[in-house]
Structure formats: C-alpha cells, structure tokens
Amino acid sequence: MAKVNENFLKLPGSYLFSEIARRVNAYQSAHPEAKLIRLGIGDVTRPLAPAVIEAMHKATDEMAAVETFRGYGPDYGYDFLRDAIAEHDYAGTGIGRDEIFLSDGAKSDCGSIGDIFSVDNVVAVCDPVYPVYVDANAMQGRAGEYVDGRWNKLVYMPCTAENGFVPAIPAQRVDMIYLCCPNNPTGTVLNRGQLQTWVDFANRTGAVILYDSAYEAFITDPDVPHSIYEIPGAKTCAIEFRSFSKTAGFTGNRCAYCVVPKALLVEGVSLNALWARRVGSRFNGVPDVIQRGAQAVYSPEGQRQTRETIAYYQHNARVIREGLAAAGLEVYGGVNAPYIWCNPPEGMSSWDFFDQLLHEANVVTTPGAGFGPSGEGYIRLTAFGDRDATAEAVERVTGLLR
Amino acid sequence: MAKVNENFLKLPGSYLFSEIARRVNAYQSAHPEAKLIRLGIGDVTRPLAPAVIEAMHKATDEMAAVETFRGYGPDYGYDFLRDAIAEHDYAGTGIGRDEIFLSDGAKSDCGSIGDIFSVDNVVAVCDPVYPVYVDANAMQGRAGEYVDGRWNKLVYMPCTAENGFVPAIPAQRVDMIYLCCPNNPTGTVLNRGQLQTWVDFANRTGAVILYDSAYEAFITDPDVPHSIYEIPGAKTCAIEFRSFSKTAGFTGNRCAYCVVPKALLVEGVSLNALWARRVGSRFNGVPDVIQRGAQAVYSPEGQRQTRETIAYYQHNARVIREGLAAAGLEVYGGVNAPYIWCNPPEGMSSWDFFDQLLHEANVVTTPGAGFGPSGEGYIRLTAFGDRDATAEAVERVTGLLR
Numbered sequence: 001m002a003k004v005n006e007n008f009l010k011l012p013g014s015y016l017f018s019e020i021a022r023r024v025n026a027y028q029s030a031h032p033e034a035k036l037i038r039l040g041i042g043d044v045t046r047p048l049a050p051a052v053i054e055a056m057h058k059a060t061d062e063m064a065a066v067e068t069f070r071g072y073g074p075d076y077g078y079d080f081l082r083d084a085i086a087e088h089d090y091a092g093t094g095i096g097r098d099e100i101f102l103s104d105g106a107k108s109d110c111g112s113i114g115d116i117f118s119v120d121n122v123v124a125v126c127d128p129v130y131p132v133y134v135d136a137n138a139m140q141g142r143a144g145e146y147v148d149g150r151w152n153k154l155v156y157m158p159c160t161a162e163n164g165f166v167p168a169i170p171a172q173r174v175d176m177i178y179l180c181c182p183n184n185p186t187g188t189v190l191n192r193g194q195l196q197t198w199v200d201f202a203n204r205t206g207a208v209i210l211y212d213s214a215y216e217a218f219i220t221d222p223d224v225p226h227s228i229y230e231i232p233g234a235k236t237c238a239i240e241f242r243s244f245s246k247t248a249g250f251t252g253n254r255c256a257y258c259v260v261p262k263a264l265l266v267e268g269v270s271l272n273a274l275w276a277r278r279v280g281s282r283f284n285g286v287p288d289v290i291q292r293g294a295q296a297v298y299s300p301e302g303q304r305q306t307r308e309t310i311a312y313y314q315h316n317a318r319v320i321r322e323g324l325a326a327a328g329l330e331v332y333g334g335v336n337a338p339y340i341w342c343n344p345p346e347g348m349s350s351w352d353f354f355d356q357l358l359h360e361a362n363v364v365t366t367p368g369a370g371f372g373p374s375g376e377g378y379i380r381l382t383a384f385g386d387r388d389a390t391a392e393a394v395e396r397v398t399g400l401l402r
Numbered sequence: 403m404a405k406v407n408e409n410f411l412k413l414p415g416s417y418l419f420s421e422i423a424r425r426v427n428a429y430q431s432a433h434p435e436a437k438l439i440r441l442g443i444g445d446v447t448r449p450l451a452p453a454v455i456e457a458m459h460k461a462t463d464e465m466a467a468v469e470t471f472r473g474y475g476p477d478y479g480y481d482f483l484r485d486a487i488a489e490h491d492y493a494g495t496g497i498g499r500d501e502i503f504l505s506d507g508a509k510s511d512c513g514s515i516g517d518i519f520s521v522d523n524v525v526a527v528c529d530p531v532y533p534v535y536v537d538a539n540a541m542q543g544r545a546g547e548y549v550d551g552r553w554n555k556l557v558y559m560p561c562t563a564e565n566g567f568v569p570a571i572p573a574q575r576v577d578m579i580y581l582c583c584p585n586n587p588t589g590t591v592l593n594r595g596q597l598q599t600w601v602d603f604a605n606r607t608g609a610v611i612l613y614d615s616a617y618e619a620f621i622t623d624p625d626v627p628h629s630i631y632e633i634p635g636a637k638t639c640a641i642e643f644r645s646f647s648k649t650a651g652f653t654g655n656r657c658a659y660c661v662v663p664k665a666l667l668v669e670g671v672s673l674n675a676l677w678a679r680r681v682g683s684r685f686n687g688v689p690d691v692i693q694r695g696a697q698a699v700y701s702p703e704g705q706r707q708t709r710e711t712i713a714y715y716q717h718n719a720r721v722i723r724e725g726l727a728a729a730g731l732e733v734y735g736g737v738n739a740p741y742i743w744c745n746p747p748e749g750m751s752s753w754d755f756f757d758q759l760l761h762e763a764n765v766v767t768t769p770g771a772g773f774g775p776s777g778e779g780y781i782r783l784t785a786f787g788d789r790d791a792t793a794e795a796v797e798r799v800t801g802l803l804r
Binding site for chain 2: 001002003004005008009041044045046053056057060063065066069070071073104105107111115116117119120121132136139140175176205207249251254266267271274277278281282283285286287289290386
C-alpha cells in the first residue's frame, strides 16, 4: 500500500496569496461596484519590452519552418543565453557559462535546490520571509513540526525595525541560509559589509548561503551589491537565484536562472555537478521562444527599454513611500526594492489593517503576518501597479488615515 | 556544516543521452565529412502547426500592450487550457478541470510526482525503462543502492520479446508502479484487458499507477486506450502524465500536464490536494504564450494540422519497421508508437551495434542497454526524423546487414 509524504500533512492552511485572493474575491462579489486597486501580489503590469516582443515573434516564426525549427534545447539553457548572462550580469565576478542554469522561475529554483541537500541540514530563514523557502523545505522534511505558528526545526532570524531588518548571525548551528536581497517582503537591503559578515560566517562554518536576488534591478544604492559574487569568498559558499520576472516583466513568460559556482564544495562534493545532474534528470529546459526573449533583454534596446520600466516602478515606490510617510505611518523599503513595508496605525494587526484597506479604501495589500511571525504588525505594498492607480491608492489610504 | 543528498552520489555515470551525444560528437569531430542521420533521441523535427504559430504570435502581441498584458497566470494553468484538455482528451471519462495540472514537461512531472509520496514506498518500473523514472526516484531515496547495474530497492519488471513486452504483476509488495504506454523505449503497448489487470491489482493492494501516456497520439489500435481512465477503476488508483511534446511537436515549447483524480486517496489523503499544494508552492505556471499555443492544438485547424504531422511520423515508423524486418532483424513497436525496438544481428551487444551503426552507416540510434538490464540486446530507433533521411538511414542499415 502506497504512503504519502507525511510532511505535506503538517503544512498549515492555504498558501498566503490564495487566502488573499479568497478575501478579495469575496469582497468584490459582495461589492461589484467597488473599483479595487491591487498593490498586494508582487506582479508586474507593464508590457514586455519591444525588443523582447520582436525576438519572441522571430523565434515563433523560426518554429514554423522545418529549416529553422528547434526541438529539445539543452536542459541547462542555450549557450547564447548563458553567455549573455555571464557577460552582462556577472562581468568581473569570474562566473562563467557552466555555472549558470536556466529555469522556469526563481520560485521553482528556491525549492528545487533543496533536492541536492541532505534532509538533515538545519535551515535558517529570515522572519518575515518569502513563503516558498519555508514551504518547500517543510515538504522536503527539513522544517520539523508546525507548532504555534512556527516550524520547530527551522531557525528564524527576525528582521524588524528594531534591528534595521538585518538578520543576526545565529548562535546555533545552521547549514543552509536563505537570504533575499533586496528583500521580499520588507524591501530592505544588506550592504557590502553586512553581506561580507555572512559570507565569512558561511565559509567558516561550512554553511551554504541560498541568495535570492530576484529584485536586484531595483538597487539604487552603490553600497548594495547586485550579486553576492561581488563579495570576496562568496563563490565557495553561495548559490544565487535570479529571475527575469521583475527585471524584465517576465512573470507571465517564466524564465529565471540559478548560479552554482564550481568552487562551491560541500563535503568535498561539487554542488555544481549535483545541480547539473538534478537539472539534467528532472528538467527539460526553458521554451525556445522564451529564451530568445530573455536574450533580447541584454541587447542595447532591451537594456534601455527594461530600465525605463524599472524607473516607472521606482517612481511608484517613491509615491507610496513618501505618501504613507507623510500620513504618519512608519515606512521601510521602497528605495532599493519594489516593496514598501509599513506599520499599521495604533498597533492594529496585519490582517485587520489588510481588511480595513480592502473594505474602506478598496486597496489590496499583503498582510505582513502572512510572511512569518515577525511580519505581524506590518503590511506590504508593491510598486508594480499602474502609475495613476498607485497615486489614487495612496490618496485613498492617506484619506482614511487623516 | 551542510551535507549533500547522498542519494545523488549513488547515481552511476552520466545520463544516457549525454553519453550518446559524447560518442556522436567524438565521431563527427573525427569525421567532419560524415553525414549523420539521427534516429536516436526522441525529438521531433517537423515545424509547429500553423494554428499554434498564429496563437503564439497573437499571445506575444498581447504581451506588448498594457491593456492585454498578462503577468502571473494560475500555477495550475489557465482554465481555458484545462477546460480544452478535459473536453478533448478526457471526454466521457469524467475527468474535470480541477484534476488537470499544466506543467513544463512530462519529464518534470514524472520526477516531481515523487515529492508527494513517502520515501518508503516500493517503486516498480518496467525494464527497459525511460531513465527519468529511475533517476528521479534514486535521487529521492527510493531506489536504494546501485549494485551490478541494478538498484536494489527497485522492483524491475522485465519486458522482452519472451513475454510480449507485457510486464507481469510482481510477486512482492509494490506501492508505486510506473507504466508507459505506448512504451518508451520498446514502442509496444498494453491493451484494455492487460491494463484492467493492472488497475485491479493496484486497487486491491493500494498501489498507485503512474501512467505515462506521452505517446498516445500514435495509437492506431482501437483496443489500446488513449487514457488509463478509459479503464474502469483507474480513477481510484492512477495518475496520468501527458505531453504536447510528441502530440504537437512541443519539445522546444515545453508544455505538458498531469491528471490527479479527486477520487484517488492514499491513506485517506487526497493526492489531488497534495499535488495542488506541491504545484502551488513550487511552480509558477507555464508561459502564457505557450499555453495559448497549446490551446490552439485543440482548434479544428490545430487538430487537423497536428494529425497530419503524426501521420508523417507514422509513415516513417512503417518505413523503419518494414525495412529492418525485411533485412532479417527482429522488429517490435512502431505500430502504435514512434519507437522501433529491434535486436542487433547475431547476439551483438546494444552498444556494439550502436557503435557499428554510427561508424559504418552514420546512423545514430539508442542502445537498449541504456534503458535497463533487459534492454541489452536491443536498439531503439525513432520515427521523428525527416522522411527522406529516414528512408536513407534504413537503406544504409539494411545495406550493412546484407
């Protein structure tokens, strides 16, 4: 008789964004006339860059003729794209083609990377945290039991206003450390010095840093590295996740990549070789037309066009940040990131403020408590909306607070 | 200090198709003038259907304008595609939208499905077998140790000419049973009666059948079901994997799906709910443009055009099958499948015949031994090539055998 993976039975309730969708749909059904503005889920709204569109059309046409048709591509991604990534995103770091693995998304990679690690490893996550790190590790058996809102085998590293959203080096043993910078959900960052402390710690203890830099395109501060490989020593202790989702609006296009340096050994074993084997046996590559679109992001026109879109979102971030701050809220993030993290007024809970903003301002946010125990007392807003709608949302929220 | 997943260290050598590519590249480098004909890897060569191309162009254009841009789609796939699949591929079976989960490939699904099962389950595979089932389960810890060419915890079900390529019900306990029909690599099939025996066995013992029907579009025999859900009782014991790769030439487009019936319970737990959670937490959907392309496969034009392409490959299969049989080889498959499985002459080994065909006929095949112990003494040829090149390859091979 078959048995299920019992770790799945330990997972609490539904995925955060499903619960938000449920509440939003219930409200909208009851109030069909309400014009909701959605600043909740971190999804882009601007169209793909013209250079990307052109490349996708061209690739589609090539699939229409026998002379130019392409079937299976390499599991790891086409060299033309791996080379473009190495050249543009990793210039000066020494990261090369064979250390870059294309995938369908950073969400997939952040979970799947666990497959090459022992289930006995101790996992550290920031708190609040992007739920995928936690859920994937819980499914794989590294989180233990879920008791009173916490997994008893995970090491939570609180990141709150009190510590400037900088996780402290844990006192106990940790083997796999998820760091997200610029951070989802708080929108805050770690600077070179802070990251160097983590890299040194990981190298000293043999831990591996799982570095999610999906939002690096939003960095404005020169003291915040775009890649962890800008930090000396990172190649022997860190795996990096990147995505075209937020950099180039690919949330509906699905393309990301994971960097596993050849210098990264665990118990003398090359993680690059293990990941190559994992990808080769369990993945079949990114669609041809999508890889061609991603390649176009690195063309001069693609770079200019995607930077314009990032600037559009950065403007929104400033509007939200400054508007809410002027209304008297404590506001964090939004400078090097598309996320704004702020405290509800008068000690209101995350979900209560979420509900109030939904019902009274018709603005959808994300309750901080959904990202972990230390997210309680915050909400997250995203800068990915339409410019006018974002300004309108800020007006509505500040009007409510007056 | 981090530890690796030790199961990875037990995996033997390189993935079959990497080894083939290595030998082919070595030969081609040494003989740049040789005109190789590739009937090895099961990759399509015909262009995408015009209806699919048109839908992909349209979807790409929609991604270029803010009014029609789409970001994240549903993790499980868009309803328009799930509904089309339910209506066309599962009419009369009672399988509905919520039981269908889109993915980037059957290769991914066949491995990832293991995530929802206990590592203590006993896995049965046919021998020879598509290597992904074995490698994925080995990585997940269900295969045990690799000793003398076999994993000591897997149950191998030999499928050879002696038993008509029909796996026998195992005498020992098995919990997860991979069946592939039409079969890769043998090109043979199981008929309704044979599948009913397996469904009854699984329901009686509480085992789950993992049914890979990626090649169902090639079925010509009315006694061979296209879906396992045509067999009474299958919905309480079987998960089915399907793909657009071979049905509609999507090997470079990447789109597949997995069916997990709501009636399928294991230890009283809904596998549909577990898989939904797995997909929701570890996958972010198939690219928008690809789903639109897949939807067009179900349009009247798309159906007609893809059937023409299947007929093209079926013709190739007949040419290979009849040509090799006329030259005196024992030939199997190729009637309900794009694969032809045949014995080398005079008891030659799989790899020796592979090398002979590569060196002396300049034809690339796949050695049967690469698919498992019982594949020794066979080679696989695929019908996915160009029509003229396929005829030429058959000429060369039969010329060699004269």
